[in-house]
Amino acid sequence: MRVGLDVGGTKTDAVAVDDAGVIVGRLRVPTGWGPDAVGQTVVDAVRALGAEAGVDLAAVLSVGIGIPGQIEPGTGRVVHAVNLGVESLDLAAVVAPQLGVPVQVENDVKAAALGAHALHSGGSPTPGSMAYLNLGTGIAAGIVSDGVLWRGARGTAGEVGHISVDPNGPLCRCGQRGCIESFAGGGAVAERWGRRAALPVRDVFDAADAGDAEARELRAGLARGVAAAIRVLVLTADVDIVVLGGGVTALGDRLMTDVAAELSASAEASPFMRSLRLQERVELLPPGSPAAALGAAIVGAQGDATHDTEEALVHG
Amino acid sequence: MRVGLDVGGTKTDAVAVDDAGVIVGRLRVPTGWGPDAVGQTVVDAVRALGAEAGVDLAAVLSVGIGIPGQIEPGTGRVVHAVNLGVESLDLAAVVAPQLGVPVQVENDVKAAALGAHALHSGGSPTPGSMAYLNLGTGIAAGIVSDGVLWRGARGTAGEVGHISVDPNGPLCRCGQRGCIESFAGGGAVAERWGRRAALPVRDVFDAADAGDAEARELRAGLARGVAAAIRVLVLTADVDIVVLGGGVTALGDRLMTDVAAELSASAEASPFMRSLRLQERVELLPPGSPAAALGAAIVGAQGDATHDTEEALVHG
Numbered sequence: 001m002r003v004g005l006d007v008g009g010t011k012t013d014a015v016a017v018d019d020a021g022v023i024v025g026r027l028r029v030p031t032g033w034g035p036d037a038v039g040q041t042v043v044d045a046v047r048a049l050g051a052e053a054g055v056d057l058a059a060v061l062s063v064g065i066g067i068p069g070q071i072e073p074g075t076g077r078v079v080h081a082v083n084l085g086v087e088s089l090d091l092a093a094v095v096a097p098q099l100g101v102p103v104q105v106e107n108d109v110k111a112a113a114l115g116a117h118a119l120h121s122g123g124s125p126t127p128g129s130m131a132y133l134n135l136g137t138g139i140a141a142g143i144v145s146d147g148v149l150w151r152g153a154r155g156t157a158g159e160v161g162h163i164s165v166d167p168n169g170p171l172c173r174c175g176q177r178g179c180i181e182s183f184a185g186g187g188a189v190a191e192r193w194g195r196r197a198a199l200p201v202r203d204v205f206d207a208a209d210a211g212d213a214e215a216r217e218l219r220a221g222l223a224r225g226v227a228a229a230i231r232v233l234v235l236t237a238d239v240d241i242v243v244l245g246g247g248v249t250a251l252g253d254r255l256m257t258d259v260a261a262e263l264s265a266s267a268e269a270s271p272f273m274r275s276l277r278l279q280e281r282v283e284l285l286p287p288g289s290p291a292a293a294l295g296a297a298i299v300g301a302q303g304d305a306t307h308d309t310e311e312a313l314v315h316g
Numbered sequence: 317m318r319v320g321l322d323v324g325g326t327k328t329d330a331v332a333v334d335d336a337g338v339i340v341g342r343l344r345v346p347t348g349w350g351p352d353a354v355g356q357t358v359v360d361a362v363r364a365l366g367a368e369a370g371v372d373l374a375a376v377l378s379v380g381i382g383i384p385g386q387i388e389p390g391t392g393r394v395v396h397a398v399n400l401g402v403e404s405l406d407l408a409a410v411v412a413p414q415l416g417v418p419v420q421v422e423n424d425v426k427a428a429a430l431g432a433h434a435l436h437s438g439g440s441p442t443p444g445s446m447a448y449l450n451l452g453t454g455i456a457a458g459i460v461s462d463g464v465l466w467r468g469a470r471g472t473a474g475e476v477g478h479i480s481v482d483p484n485g486p487l488c489r490c491g492q493r494g495c496i497e498s499f500a501g502g503g504a505v506a507e508r509w510g511r512r513a514a515l516p517v518r519d520v521f522d523a524a525d526a527g528d529a530e531a532r533e534l535r536a537g538l539a540r541g542v543a544a545a546i547r548v549l550v551l552t553a554d555v556d557i558v559v560l561g562g563g564v565t566a567l568g569d570r571l572m573t574d575v576a577a578e579l580s581a582s583a584e585a586s587p588f589m590r591s592l593r594l595q596e597r598v599e600l601l602p603p604g605s606p607a608a609a610l611g612a613a614i615v616g617a618q619g620d621a622t623h624d625t626e627e628a629l630v631h632g
Binding site: 128129141143145150151152153154155156157158159160162163164165166167168172174175176177224228231232233234235236237238239240266269270271272273276 | 444445457459461466467468469470471472473474475476478479480481482483484488490491492493540544547548549550551552553554555556582585586587588589592
């Protein structure tokens, strides 16, 4: 049995996965703010799997944690997790003594990439490659090849959000102009839209449908940014498929129709782009999919180096 | 002993590499035009290594060929090698009977990436990753991780030349606007410059130095395109280093100064880009380096699956 947690800005998803890769328990708890509360959230979530979801905690061999922030390579330390009020926290060292099992920590998008790959491959040990493109407040991707995460040299693999695709584009919070994230990041869109709304990107889509010119421009820019990220991932890493996930994908078909139109326009302009068949290679992660928590469970199993179980989880 | 050939548009480089990875013979022959002449060029080049460079052809275990075109996955067939007058040619099947050893065929940029990696790692078995960015008539890259070429799902890994970085940029021959290649490809620059010159990109640089406004714009665009390709490779694949090669790099420091200024400008604008230390991660392939032919020899050895020799060649 492996446990995986996806520590989000407001809520934490927890799953328990058996040795065959089947999710046998699943729940959600609110995430605390700041280093101490984040650590406590992790411990509480695991205990709740036992108390509320009926998971046999004595059978748990590892806990994997996905968290939005940079993970110092080779450690369980997360830094710059600004949405959690965490500047630097050795999360593995803090929670492992209380949990009594090995703990691995991974960036949440990278974990979700592993989880999306496992969900996509179903029970079959499919080789091949996938990029998971997370459309949330920011834009980032994780690349998985033959079941293994492409980590890169310094931990920036998949940071396609900060590739500039327009020298005259909006100023990005990173300091550059025209970054993919400045067009398609939920945070950037909300900031430029300026209206208060519980779901600002949805508000932009609604206003665009109602004919608002500024909203239509923002909406078109978002689709252009997402399409650009897909092209970058296929032209650079040549992944078989690009799976879209993250909060903005709650827009579902409204988003996908726009993105498909963008991809179709470049395919019409360019025989080379047409030959890539990009539209056939893009998929939406099913709503409510536990990709990130499942991926965290895989990270925990891989860190524990119990190879058979890792295989079962990756391909489960 | 392994032989590697780099079949270029006008000349073919040939090397013979011993089991320790040392280049023991090297020469250059003119490349013929069309399928028959290209096949003959390969056979002639190998025979010349014996006759003129003193290579013991009886000791040759494999021949690897790098060629500008698409290679059908899992075959020795090259298609769309337009610069060689070849629409489709099963090169391995044509030359292997005459050479009497296994023949492997690879795209020339991918072969050069393997060769650049071997040259860069010297005698030491360095892990890590590298992108080889070829600046020639077109722009393409090959990515090598831990000595292994990243082939991708459908053979387009490293095709960064056709990522658009400016929706108002020049029309690319691929049909899109503002592709990296439309700014930085030697062919695109020569076409927009329009003046007849033996070395059109050098002519642009000379005219820019002399104050010509159009030449200065073309030169600035070239540096912007190269810098964009470097950013894409590091932000997507997070390679340790990017090695620049290809005909346009004959401009040496004149090119590198412009590219460094572009990378420096984005580092000044963006703390995130600054943290990537891109300038320290870019290198120029030494002029006259036999990277592509050496890489082709590695491809031949890998295809032959003689693992010890492959290791020696990769790290030789």
